[in-house]
Amino acid sequence: MALNPPPSAEVDPNAVISIRGLTKSFGDLDVLRGVDLDVQKAENVVVLGRSGSGKSVLIKIVVGLLVQDAGDVTVFGQHVHQLKRKDLDGMRRRVGFSFQHSALYDSMNVEQNLEFPLRMNTKGLSQGEVHDRIRDALEAVGLAGSLKQMPSELSGGQRKRIGIARTLILRPEIMLYDEPTAGLDPITSGEINDLINQVQENYHTSSIIITHDLTCARHTGDRVAMLLDGRVLRIGSFDDVFDTDDPRIKSFHDYNFTRRDSP
Amino acid sequence: METITPTAAEASAPKPRRTSVITPGVDAFAIGMSDGASFLKRFFVESLWRPFHVREIIKQCYEVGYRSLPLITLTGFVTGIVFTKQSRPSLAAFGATSWLPSLITIALIRSLAPLVTALICAGKVGSNIGAELGSMKVTEQIEAMEVSAINPFKYLVVTRTIATTLMVPTLMLYCSFVGMAGSYLNVHGKEGTSLAKFLKAGFANISFLDVESSVTKSFVFGFTIGIISCYKGYNATSGTQGVGKAANASVVMSMFVIFIEEMLIVQIINWIRNW
Numbered sequence: 379m380a381l382n383p384p385p386s387a388e389v390d391p392n393a394v395i396s397i398r399g400l401t402k403s404f405g406d407l408d409v410l411r412g413v414d415l416d417v418q419k420a421e422n423v424v425v426l427g428r429s430g431s432g433k434s435v436l437i438k439i440v441v442g443l444l445v446q447d448a449g450d451v452t453v454f455g456q457h458v459h460q461l462k463r464k465d466l467d468g469m470r471r472r473v474g475f476s477f478q479h480s481a482l483y484d485s486m487n488v489e490q491n492l493e494f495p496l497r498m499n500t501k502g503l504s505q506g507e508v509h510d511r512i513r514d515a516l517e518a519v520g521l522a523g524s525l526k527q528m529p530s531e532l533s534g535g536q537r538k539r540i541g542i543a544r545t546l547i548l549r550p551e552i553m554l555y556d557e558p559t560a561g562l563d564p565i566t567s568g569e570i571n572d573l574i575n576q577v578q579e580n581y582h583t584s585s586i587i588i589t590h591d592l593t594c595a596r597h598t599g600d601r602v603a604m605l606l607d608g609r610v611l612r613i614g615s616f617d618d619v620f621d622t623d624d625p626r627i628k629s630f631h632d633y634n635f636t637r638r639d640s641p
Numbered sequence: 642m643e644t645i646t647p648t649a650a651e652a653s654a655p656k657p658r659r660t661s662v663i664t665p666g667v668d669a670f671a672i673g674m675s676d677g678a679s680f681l682k683r684f685f686v687e688s689l690w691r692p693f694h695v696r697e698i699i700k701q702c703y704e705v706g707y708r709s710l711p712l713i714t715l716t717g718f719v720t721g722i723v724f725t726k727q728s729r730p731s732l733a734a735f736g737a738t739s740w741l742p743s744l745i746t747i748a749l750i751r752s753l754a755p756l757v758t759a760l761i762c763a764g765k766v767g768s769n770i771g772a773e774l775g776s777m778k779v780t781e782q783i784e785a786m787e788v789s790a791i792n793p794f795k796y797l798v799v800t801r802t803i804a805t806t807l808m809v810p811t812l813m814l815y816c817s818f819v820g821m822a823g824s825y826l827n828v829h830g831k832e833g834t835s836l837a838k839f840l841k842a843g844f845a846n847i848s849f850l851d852v853e854s855s856v857t858k859s860f861v862f863g864f865t866i867g868i869i870s871c872y873k874g875y876n877a878t879s880g881t882q883g884v885g886k887a888a889n890a891s892v893v894m895s896m897f898v899i900f901i902e903e904m905l906i907v908q909i910i911n912w913i914r915n916w
């Protein structure tokens with residue numbers, strides 16, 4: 379395991395997601411400066427980094443919501459930024475994206491939030507099948523009873539779960555979680571961590587989990603990548619990554635385990 | 642386990658600074674114009690292809706109509722009454738109060754109803770669309786649609802713009818009707834004119850071109866309100882402040898453009914009339 383990818387090498391043909399030499403700037407702000415990262419089949423990769431280090435930008439580039447300045451991203455062996463609209467949509471149907479702030483459609487109730495992407499992406503489902511898929515997805519996140527609630531009536535943790543259920547309903551092969559535990563209490567965070575692991579087990583998904591919560595990283599990550607100064611500074615198992623004298627990584631570790639933060 | 646260190650050259654390579662072409666203000670205006678133009682172009686391209694989201698269009702039509710109906714009823718009615726009252730003394734000076742119905746009908750259909758309807762819809766519907774799409778933008782709901790392989794431009798922008806384009810002319814006709822009702826009540830009360838006589842006098846001097854051009858004008862106004870409000874909402878910048886700004890800018894810009902269009906269209910119609 380614990381190996382550094384050689385910087386900007388060839389795309390790994392076996393990886394589900396392969397990122398090479400990715401750079402992205404906004405105006406004069408260089409956010410990503412050459413990120414290399416691979417995600418293998420059925421693997422959970424955690425990306426750790428401070429606020430503003432470009433974690434969200436990274437996974438938005440993976441699904442083509444943002445376009446990189448340089449470098450290459452392949453998902454299922456396809457170069458994302460070269461895909462035509464139709465093929466991009468095809469790729470996106472196989473990728474679930476859980477947003478940092480859940481991004482539930484707030485004019486729709488929970489049931490409609492799940493039904494909307496399902497109806498738009500699958501033709502000819504009967505009413506019964508739709509109900510079954512919605513019930514299955516809600517049961518998977520442990521919220522079968524909240525069909526008729528509006529997003530505004532849900533707690534932060536519930537919103538996160540519904541957001542995950544909304545992506546599970548399309549049966550994705552890849553899950554991208556943006557800060558799944560940010561702003562949640564330790565117990566709810568623990569439940570979300572378990573949920574992420576369950577999803578990986580039951581649906582055999584490969585995942586990128588973005589976080590700055592080390593408890594989450596330790597529980598969900600098969601591998602952990604440390605994003606610093608716009609690059610993957612270290613990658614490997616949780617313990618390997620933090621077995622270092624680099625003060626920047628040490629302080630990240632100490633800060634997390636001496637004080638709980640949730641910006 | 643090794644730590645990757647950036648080479649010194651890579652880390653310290655200076656980035657070229659961006660400078661403006663003319664002045665920052667002029668640049669921003671030019672960029673805004675070209676953004677707007679490509680948004681407009683995208684509307685025409687995307688509205689041609691399936692899916693058409695017919696149910697969503699109908700829902701939005703209902704929303705537009707339902708939201709503005711009470712206000713249009715009130716404003717149309719009051720406009721009818723007040724305009725009649727104010728015009729009476731001038732006509733009475735020539736002993737021509739019998740011309741009131743004709744004058745009111747011409748004023749309402751040619752000019753007042755389209756403008757009143759468009760301005761009310763710009764305020765009511767425009768701010769609503771701007772705020773709704775703006776908040777969807779800043780809470781990443783638009784991106785959420787996109788990653789679910791749903792085209793948010795089609796689902797949000799095209800449906801709403803079609804809805805306002807269809808509903809503003811409809812509301813304009815309704816506004817003329819209510820305005821004439823208000824005027825009739827006033828004329829009936831003062832001069833005792835019967836409804837049949839009022840209508841006969843009213844429509845005596847109205848041509849098909851008058852109604853036609855008002856409907857066309859309203860289509861243009863409706864489209865303007867829809868596309869501008871969607872543009873402002875769709876391009877809202879982050880934060881709750883951005884939502885307020887988007888709603889506000891939708892109204893201000895819609896009204897501004899509506900007045901410019903009114904002026905141009907009146908010129909064109911007069912030119913057709915004299916031709």
Ligand SMILES: Nc1ncnc2c1ncn2[C@@H]1O[C@H](COP(=O)(O)OP(=O)(O)OP(=O)(O)O)[C@@H](O)[C@H]1O
Nearest residue numbers: 404409427428429430431432433434435436478590
């Ligand atoms: N669309 C955008 N336009 C301009 N700047 C942006 C955009 N998206 C992100 N940025 C900037 O890029 C930087 C990284 O943002 P990003 O959201 O990826 O951070 P993050 O690592 O996810 O932080 P957090 O933990 O707070 O979510 C920030 O400084 C942000 O201001």
Ligand SMILES: [Mg+2]
Nearest residue numbers: 433434478556
């Ligand atoms: Mg983020």
